[in-house]
Every structure is written in structure tokens, then in C-alpha cells.
Amino acid sequence: MLNEHNKSDIENPCREFFRAIEGVLSWKWDSRFETALAEFSGDSIDKVRSILESNFSIVWNSSTVGKAPDSVRMINSHLGGLMSGQLLFTSDSEDAFIFCAWWPWGDGKTISIRVAPFYMEATDSERAELMKAFKCWFRI
Numbered sequence: 001m002l003n004e005h006n007k008s009d010i011e012n013p014c015r016e017f018f019r020a021i022e023g024v025l026s027w028k029w030d031s032r033f034e035t036a037l038a039e040f041s042g043d044s045i046d047k048v049r050s051i052l053e054s055n056f057s058i059v060w061n062s063s064t065v066g067k068a069p070d071s072v073r074m075i076n077s078h079l080g081g082l083m084s085g086q087l088l089f090t091s092d093s094e095d096a097f098i099f100c101a102w103w104p105w106g107d108g109k110t111i112s113i114r115v116a117p118f119y120m121e122a123t124d125s126e127r128a129e130l131m132k133a134f135k136c137w138f139r140i
Contacts (some may be wrong), residue, residue, distance in 0.1 A: 001135040009096040010117040010130065014137045017055040017098070017115070024048065025113075027138045033079060034131065035101070035114035042109050052113075053101055056089035069094045071120050079114075095120045 024039035024047060038124055040048060053059070060068050062082040071094050079101055082098050087102035101114040119127065 007130070009091070009093040010119065011110070011133070011137070013055065013091040013138050014046060014115075014117065014134060018137055018139075019053075019099075020051050020055055021048070024051065027140050029135065029140045030114055033101075033114055033116070035110060035116040036134070036140055037114050038108055039112045042111070045111060047127070048113070049102075052089050055091075056098075056100060057092050058090045060088040060090065062086065067125070070100075071095070071097075071118060073117055075099050096122075 018060065024044065025040060027036045027038050029035075030037035050058070060072060060076070065076050065082050065088060066073065067074070072088065072090055075089060075090075075122055079088075082088060086102050087098040089102065091097040091099075096119045098115060098117050103112050103114070104140070105111065117130055119130065122130065
């Protein structure tokens, strides 16, 4: 069951991240992965990466994600697994947190990032309610 503490573990980092990246990226909804999606060109890589590193406490790659907590491995599996060059950023908590998948395109010129909340113990109705709030926070 999602409690107020877990809700703040999601809402606060979402709002802080959105404020930090507002004006840098434009968001749309990715229904395939149920995430906020933004795409950007190589000239923004350093700026976006810096914002991500300031707002997410942990970065996983294809070599380290196997040692991640179950919740992170579940996300990795849902996203199809990290390949070389792809990253998975996560906020602190293991039960309720946000994540960001960093996916460079094959052309080497474009990167897409996908952001979403994760809540281990939420019911379907709680997930639906929080996803609706998440979309509002990202203005999508």
C-alpha cells in the first residue's frame, strides 16, 4: 500500500527534476513504456546529463544493473534490459522512486530519455492515480 511517505518519495523528486529540466526538454507520453519521453540532440548531452546526475542519486549500466535491488531489476526487465551505452538513473528509495532511462540512438546524434515513477506496493487504482498526477507534473 502506498503511504504518504512513499508518495513524497515520488512527487518531490519528480517536481524537482521537472523544474531543473524545464525549458531544456519537451515531454510527450510514451504509451509503450508508460513513461514521459524526451528526445534531444548531441549538443545538449552534457547539460542534460548534468541535470540527471544532480537529480538522481544512482546510475546503473549494463554491467552493474544485475547487482541492483529487485525493484531496479524489474524496471530494467520492463524496459527490455540495458545495452551498452544505455543508463538507468534512479532516485533514493527502493519501494517508491522515480527512474530515468538514457538511450542513445544508433546514429550517435540523438538521445532519448524516459522518466516514470515506480512503486513496489501500490494497488492498480493507486498506480493509476499516481500516474495521472505524474503526467500533470510533466505537463503531458
